[in-house]
Amino acid sequence: MVSALSVPSKDRRALLIPVTPGSLWPGLETYERVAGFFRDPRVDLYGVLMPFGIIGEAMLMQHPEILVAGGSVMDRRAQRVAALRLRAWLDDRGAEYTKVVFIVYGSMVPIWSAALRGTKGSAPLPVADRVELVRVNRRTGFRGTLLQRELKRHLSFGGSRDRVSS
């Protein structure tokens, strides 16, 4: 049975991008090549990073100082904290989105995997069936149009006036 809370009120998507300070960060070319194309009022952009799990793009740009203390911690403990917070976010906010698209890339893969699947025997998240994983081609990475095209396929709303589907 589906509860009223788990039914999104309108078509809204979330794009989760693994971010790395200094190389893959809002405003930097590599990031903008992907994210810049999908800035739309109906698409919310989030950065996935250790040890905070997930932070909205606007907050990442507004508060880069949050990395002062924890941004450089990359050990298993940080990985664990990130997975816990990411899963909590998916549980709490996932119902707001008709689709959650995650770019599978780099060191965030184990975090994502733990957050979404949980451990053996744990109940699946209600949002799990609305999650789409987009893999990054090893050869082209964030360059080229392969990733853009793949993301467009998942984030397209249909209709000629849509920026994300043009």
Next chain:
Amino acid sequence: MNLFPTTVIPLDRKTVAHFVGVSRTPFDCVGRFVLSAGDDAGGFVDRLAQLRKALGLRYAPLPGTWASIVVVRDDDDGDHMELRVGLDRRFGHALVRSHQALCSRAESLVAPLTIRSLALGYVAFVGAS
């Protein structure tokens, strides 16, 4: 499992945070930590003076969690600075489920690392680092 870590959290070389209690509102749970000087008491006083203009600010870059630093008046022990870390009720419940699903053996719901990051982020945000 506790909501907030009860061990001493070293924030940096100069400051540590001691857990003193939790207060609840209809919307969130607030963990209270007294900030005290480590070895370098002079540095801490300087920092306190710089923070004066930004006390009470609600610093919330992370979803479901916020932090604030306030001065608490205490006639017996004198005034002290308190770090308050709030956990949104809905996000808190989700975090509990998350800990259960991942069979977490963590001491507290909110990790010391998160508290340290919020405290130092707050200080850096108000330009008092």
